[in-house]
Amino acid sequence: MTGSLEAPFFRPPAPKPRTEPMGLLAFLLAVRKNPLTTWMERHFEEAVISGEGVLGRVTVVNDPTVIRHVLLDNAANYRKDDLQLRILAPGLGRGLLTAEGDEWKLQRRTIAPLFTPRHVAGFFPAMVEAAERLVRRWRRRPDGRIVDASLEMTRVTLDVLERTIFTHGVSRDPDALARAITRYFEGIGRVDPVDIFGMPGWVPRIGRLRARPAIRFFEEMVAELIEGRKALIARGEPAPRDLLSLLLEAADPETGKGLSDRDVRANIVTFIGAGHETTANALSWSIYLLSQDPRSRARIEEEVERVLGGEPFKPHHLEKLVFTRAVIDEALRLYPPVPFMSRSAIKDDEIGPVYIPAGSIVTVAPYVLHRHRRLWEHPDSFDPERFLPEKRDRIDRFAYLPFGAGPRVCIGASFALQEAVIVLASVVRAVRLDLQEGYEVNPLHRITLRPHGGLPMRLTHRAKNRGQLLRAMP
Numbered sequence: 292m293t294g295s296l297e298a299p300f301f302r303p304p305a306p307k308p309r310t311e312p313m314g315l316l317a318f319l320l321a322v323r324k325n326p327l328t329t330w331m332e333r334h335f336e337e338a339v340i341s342g343e344g345v346l347g348r349v350t351v352v353n354d355p356t357v358i359r360h361v362l363l364d365n366a367a368n369y370r371k372d373d374l375q376l377r378i379l380a381p382g383l384g385r386g387l388l389t390a391e392g393d394e395w396k397l398q399r400r401t402i403a404p405l406f407t408p409r410h411v412a413g414f415f416p417a418m419v420e421a422a423e424r425l426v427r428r429w430r431r432r433p434d435g436r437i438v439d440a441s442l443e444m445t446r447v448t449l450d451v452l453e454r455t456i457f458t459h460g461v462s463r464d465p466d467a468l469a470r471a472i473t474r475y476f477e478g479i480g481r482v483d484p485v486d487i488f489g490m491p492g493w494v495p496r497i498g499r500l501r502a503r504p505a506i507r508f509f510e511e512m513v514a515e516l517i518e519g520r521k522a523l524i525a526r527g528e529p530a531p532r533d534l535l536s537l538l539l540e541a542a543d544p545e546t547g548k549g550l551s552d553r554d555v556r557a558n559i560v561t562f563i564g565a566g567h568e569t570t571a572n573a574l575s576w577s578i579y580l581l582s583q584d585p586r587s588r589a590r591i592e593e594e595v596e597r598v599l600g601g602e603p604f605k606p607h608h609l610e611k612l613v614f615t616r617a618v619i620d621e622a623l624r625l626y627p628p629v630p631f632m633s634r635s636a637i638k639d640d641e642i643g644p645v646y647i648p649a650g651s652i653v654t655v656a657p658y659v660l661h662r663h664r665r666l667w668e669h670p671d672s673f674d675p676e677r678f679l680p681e682k683r684d685r686i687d688r689f690a691y692l693p694f695g696a697g698p699r700v701c702i703g704a705s706f707a708l709q710e711a712v713i714v715l716a717s718v719v720r721a722v723r724l725d726l727q728e729g730y731e732v733n734p735l736h737r738i739t740l741r742p743h744g745g746l747p748m749r750l751t752h753r754a755k756n757r758g759q760l761l762r763a764m765p
């Protein structure tokens with residue numbers, strides 16, 4: 292329907308929204324396979340849609356004013372809903388992402404100091420080092436070699452976490468950890484009909500059975516980490532000021548009570564899960580989108596060359612990489628790593644004509660919101676320029692929610708954006724990546740939004756091929 296408006300831009304792959312509602316069985320199968328395929332044209336066109344379904348009453352909200360009310364102004368009336376918790380909690384326990392009430396407040400207050408602007412700025416050298424390590428690894432590969440950009444981004448973001456919030460690393464083979472994380476998301480991330488119908492926790496879920504070895508892997512790893520750190524503290528040796536120390540030292544200001552080992556473990560797993568797969572996906576989609584749009588690729592290469600040249604990467608470069616940042620913002624719009632959020636209303640609520648009864652579910656789906664016909668021009672096209680400083684002020688804060696909003700807003704947003712700009716600029720400076728001929732890219736929603744089956748890309752080193760690449764520019 293927006294075809295002619297989209298014409299001058301690259302229109303990346305996305306499932307075609309449905310025109311007819313699905314029957315129950317087809318819906319359950321589709322949700323299990325890829326929930327992106329269940330969205331209908333109406334969702335992308337109407338501001339608020341309410342209906343009764345297997346989950347009870349659900350209101351899908353794409354009106355920025357209503358979203359602001361639910362996530363921010365009246366956030367106290369909304370809690371994370373049971374379906375979301377049933378899916379996430381088996382792996383993540385009651386960590387920051389899944390905890391509620393006082394438990395959540397204590398955890399958020401405890402962990403917040405790690406993510407202040409000053410602290411995140413302090414992570415700059417570690418992020419650059421991780422990006423350079425990736426580039427060094429690629430330098431050893433010949434031109435024309437196919438790499439899985441998606442897997443490589445998972446590695447680099449894990450490397451960043453190990454150098455920042457987990458100072459002593461996670462004491463595991465990084466590839467084994469990356470595999471465990473992928474298995475975890477593949478298994479746990481499938482929405483099981485058993486979860487939809489709210490069956491008790493002891494009813495077996497196929498996905499969860501598949502994810503069990505990965506969960507066990509995390510549990511053993513975290514138990515070792517905690518033991519090691521406690522032993523260090525017991526010996527009176529100085530412990531690094533990282534996530535683990537903050538969690539172990541946490542104390543409620545009123546009661547003095549700390550976090551249990553279970554909560555510490557839940558948060559370590561939460562931060563590994565929430566903190567790197569999301570950023571890796573943002574980077575993978577950025578790289579893919581650039582590979583399909585020669586104009587944007589030429590522009591980012593020009594910017595990186597002009598700002599960084601052959602210089603070592605320094606903090607003052609960050610604010611000058613405006614187009615690089617716009618590419619990331621646009622990738623987060625088209626393929627938000629968290630494509631779906633939901634809440635359950637505690638009491639009845641009214642927002643103008645919209646009535647939300649107590650106990651019903653409100654859904655805010657960044658994937659739909661970011662492509663909504665009423666809110667965006669040429670919504671399905673890749674157009675990073677819309678995020679350039681002179682234009683981005685026109686975007687409603689509550690029409691663009693890759694990191695959520697309100698009290699439960701992503702704690703790692705500025706961490707992720709700083710990391711993504713550093714890694715993308717470092718990659719663009721070193722190499723050009725082209726999608727393997729004939730490979731079809733498809734977005735798959737499994738808690739996060741990733742390219743299904745990875746992203747095989749052909750590597751060309753830029754520095755030594757500069758002349759040739761310049762001639763190939765549009």
Ligand code: HEM
Pocket residue numbers: 387388389399561562565566567569570573627628629632633692693694695696698699700701702703704706707
């Ligand atoms: C591009 C990367 C990222 C995206 C798109 C993203 C997205 C989000 C979103 C949408 C939420 C809110 C969920 C909701 O309200 O239901 C969230 C929460 C959270 N994120 Fe991120 N995130 C990213 C990176 C990170 C990083 C790097 C970390 C940590 C190092 C992190 C840790 C968390 C945690 C702990 C929460 C729960 C916060 C709370 O409930 O208090 N995220 N994230």
